[in-house]
Amino acid sequence: MKFSRQTTLRSQATVTGVGVHSGLPVNLTLGPAPVDAGFIFVRTGLDGCDREIRANAESVISTEFATVLGDREGPLVSTAEHVLAALRGMGVDNATIEIDGPEVPIMDGSAAAFVAAIDQAGMFTQSASRRFIQVLKPVQVAMGDSFGELRPYGAGFRAELEIDFTNPAIGRQSYVLDLSSERFRREICRARTFGCVSDVARLWNAGFALGASFENSVVFDETSLLNTEGLRYSDECVRHKVLDVIGDLALAGLPLLGAYRSVRGGHKLNYAVLTALMADRSAWRVIEGETARRSRTHAEAGSGMVGGMIAPAYSPDVS
Structure with a gap:
């Protein structure tokens, strides 16, 4: 594990697929985020307004068959674990995850497509120390x-x-x-x-x-x-x-x-x-x-x- 500086993505990259539980089509775009932002989901297409939620333990509202994040108004994004694994596993500290449906696309059932998206977007080293x-x-x-x-x-x-x-x-x-x-x-x-x-x-x-x-x-x-x-x-x-x-x-x-x-x-x-x-x-x-x-x-x-x-x-x- 590297202990030096925080990282984010250099640009955006998009993947498209269906949700394994919902069966609905969805687009997911990974993009840059500021220092100390962590991983932020941006749910689009909800009555014309976007809603943001930070990917942390306080945002979890269900763990039945998948990890579901939400807020007081209800669930926002389901099956978050594979894209989060790709970001953490590849050493990304800060990223936005824009999604236009209720569930992260399952792709081939692994995190490989999200790793490929990270490769496509590129990594950028930020000024702050990694925490x-x-x-x-x-x-x-x-x-x-x-x-x-x-x-x-x-x-x-x-x-x-x-x-x-x-x-x-x-x-x-x-x-x-x-x-x-x-x-x-x-x-x-x-x-x-x-x-x-x-x-x-x-x-x-x-x-x-x-x-x-x-x-x-x-x-x-x-x-x-x-x-x-x-x-x-x-x-x-x-x-x-x-x-x-x-x-x-x-x-x-x-x-x-x-x-x-x-x-x-x-x-x-x-x-x-x-x-x-x-x-x-x-x-x-x-x-x-x-x-x-x-x-x-x-x-x-x-x-x-x-x-x-x-x-x-x-x-x-x-x-």
Whole structure:
């Protein structure tokens, strides 16, 4: 992780697609934003006026199947996690996300199209120092058989995830990522959202997955993968969960210096751990780039890198 200056986009870039849950067409434009702005969604086409909302934990109004942001007047943008993951994963600090529909387009089910848009717009280094939220002590949340934790970690941001499905085509998978733009691009951004055929009717009845298809989702039946093109990675499902974590934790408002571990997690758990951290003012502090660089040096000298995960076996996750 780089600790020097904040970044934004040099110009604008637009992607067009449909919402995976709404099924509605939508245009999304990424663009520059000022120092310390963070990520700002601009919802257009609402009775002739635009509404802005900052992408932070306070703006979350739902985490059922996707992360939904809104205000007192109701929801503004759904399925925000993939574009937020692309911005955070590629090291963008400040950006506007203009959207003319209720949901971020699903594209191919991954964050690859948003990374391509960031590449097209270009990156611009700003004058102010990059700021971070440094985790100072462990914060843990348990939800049934699911568990999530943020803990101090001196070398940037680390994600340690494990999923466990009874479906033999998925099974138990784990992944550890020390986040950098290079590793995000190479290992995470192309991992697609996934689901099971058995869940489709339930999702449709609840008004979700109306735009889902084999072009934007990895689909399994009771025993096997149904996509004829196969998987992009043998462990694509857990990699996509890592992508979701990066997007959900981007709602901290600043890059995190810490390690996030989850077992059988999803959007609801990610948000619960983040809000538990933010609620405990003794568990974190905001630091600037130079302080973060010194903290990393001291941590590496004192304890080195954190080792692999050890997690208990859990029953299947359907989140």
